[in-house]
Amino acid sequence: MKLNRRETFGLTGSAAALLLPSAAPAAPPPAAAPQWRRGFDNQRIADLGDGRFLNPIMAGDRPDPAILKDGKDYYLTFSSFDSYPGLVIWHSRDLVNWRPIGPALTRNIGSVWAVSLEKHDGRYFLYIPVKANPNTTYVIHADRIEGPWSDPIDLHLPNHIDPCHAVAEDGSRWLFLSGGDRIRLSADGLSTVGKVEHVYDPWHYPEEWDVESFSPEGPKIVRHGGYYYQITAVGGTAGPPTGHMVIAARSRSLHGPWENCPANPIVRTKDQSERWWSRGHASxxxxxxxDWWAVYHGFENGYWTLGRQTLLDPIEWTADGWFRMTGGDLSQPLAKPRGGEAVPHGMALSDPFETLALGTHWSFFRPAPDEASRASAKGGTLTLKARGTAPVDSSPLMLIAGDTAYRMECEIDIDPGTTAGLVLFYDDKLYCGLGFDGARFVTHQYGMDRGRPANPYGRRLTMRITNDRHIVSFHLSGDGGRTWKRFDRGMEVSGYHHNVRGGFLMLRPGLYAAGQGAARFRNFRFTAL
Structure with a gap:
């Protein structure tokens, strides 16, 4: 799978260098890629406004999509891992345009992986696997999708991930799990009955394929035309771009036996020149x-740093009762789903700080139980009490940015003893950014505090970070943004991603306050470039 210059989708500089062999011959530039429409803060949006859409439908880190059709409404949520408040519920009427409702999970119970979002007997359920000590699966429930959601209930399932709720033809409730296993649920869905049982042996790919691991996971169950269909991910979630894939099996009964689809895999990235890598975890x-659609995730070619983004692929049911996906490599616009009404898509990432939108906008990284008490917003000012010594232990406030290039800037003033600034944050071991105290700057790079040059601005300044396709620069202003001076340190961040660090996260823009006292942030402005 040789990668040439035509296959880098317009990457330049250091980003392209990571993908190209040093001796690669010169080649004509690639054809212009289709262009997204632009929404809030110039962010890209999928709906092209002419009856077509261009993937992703949800840009940025929106992995393991769990979707629920509820009459004319669709609800969607994603793995939120170490970010809290988490499990933000999104709403749509047309599968392309989505708006946030709010977070379903506010208490830190561990790193949240692929969930199951269901409605049964008029009640909404979220089954939540977490990586903690020990690993387990929780359930929360609500009578309204907007909440309030219940406190998490531990189902004590330590050795499985990626639950999927399903109701059998006899009315019994089950959780299907990774590895082809399942366990029965009580009638109210809030506890398990009996033991885990193995019910399905997933299809296996040829051994010469480049994959990360077998790892059958993310089962999703749907009933259609007299069959139950079980859609599973195999090949590993990351690793080689060609690893992650979608397979299918079916059965007349939820109790089996299960028949693997003769056309498996249903979806797979076949070559690293494709626009979307590691496609899997489909519903x-x-x-x-x-009409029918598949929702799954994938990495954008060259942009592991953005995490796994949500993709929409049209489904065609075949004469033999199976199905296939018809969107190809999803690099080109597709016809939108018929019917439905469009809601305004997304939300502004710029923040005037009149109120604090925790969950829908901002989230903490691995928060302590009292983390939310650190932050308050009123009258145009976010006040963030300092914690820890640096981004590594200060639980930064972060947001999800879905564009390959963007700029953020903010006015910041600090108390004596406080260090604050802006960051691009993968996790507590891998981040970069710029902070300052009353006397010095502190540069953050590779998850470490690097240089400490003198700070001529004192305890109040305006800071700007630009991430232009992995090339990061900093600018500073002492007069509220009227004039700017470039900070003498640049960075390249294409390696700040899962295949380097692990953790299944994305490089997220954010802000932090460490040390003593508090920092005040005003006029946070985000612009996609």
Missing amino acids: LVEGPAG
Whole structure:
């Protein structure tokens, strides 16, 4: 799978250098890629406004999508890992345009992996696997999708991930789990009955394929045309771009036996020149007009740093009762689902700080139980009490940015003894950014505090970070942004991602306050470039 210059989708500089052999011959530039429409803060949006859309439908780190059709409404949530408040619920009427409702999970119970979002007997359920000590699966429930959601209930399932709720033809409730296993649920869905049982042996790919691991996970169950279909991910979630894939099996009964699809895999990135890598964790959903679609995630070519983004692929049911996905490599616009009404997509990432939108906008990294008490917003000012010594232990406030290039800037003033600034944060071991106290700057790079040059601005300044396709620069202003001076340190961050560090996260823009006292942030402005 040789990668040439035509296959880098317009990457330049250091980003392209990571993908190209040093001796690669010169080649004509690639054809212009289709262009997204632009929404809040110039962020890219999928709906092209002409009856077509261009993936991703949810840009940025939106992995393991769990989707629920509820009448004319669709609800979607994603693995939120170490970010809290987490499990933000999104709403749509057309599967392409989505708006946030709010977070379902506010208490830190561990790193949240692929969940199951369901409605049964008029009640909403979220089954939540977490990586903690020990690993387990929780359930929360609500009578309204907007909440309030219940406190988490531990189901004591230590050796499995990626639950999927399903109801059998006899009315019994089950959780299907990774590895082809399942366990029965009580009638109310809030506890398990009996032991885990093995019910399905997933299809296995040829041994010569480049994958990360077998790892059958992310089962999703849907009933259609007299069959139960079980859609599973194999090949590993990251690793080689060609590893992650979607396979299918079916059965007349939820109790089996399960028959593997003769056309497996249903979806797989076949070559690293494709626009979307590592495509998997698919769910099937009926569209507003009765057509069918698959929702799954993938990495954007060259941008592991953005995490796994949510993709929409049209489904065609075949004469033999199986299905296939018809969107190809998803690099080109597709016809939108028929019917349905569009809601305004996304949200502004710029923040005037009139109120503090925790969950929908900002989230903490691995927060302590009292973390939310550190932050308050009123009258145009976010006040963030200092904690820890640096981004490594200060639980930064972060947001999800879905564009390959963007700029953020903010006015910051600090108390004596406080260090504060802006960061691009993968996790507590891998981040970069710039902070300052009353006397010196502190540069953050590779998850470490690097240089400490003198700070001529004192305890109040305006800071700007630009991430232009992995090339990071900093600018500073002492007069509220009227004039700017470039800070003498640049960075390249294409390696700040899962295949370097692990953890399944993304490089997220954010802000932090460490040391003593507090920092005040005003006029946070985000612009996609």
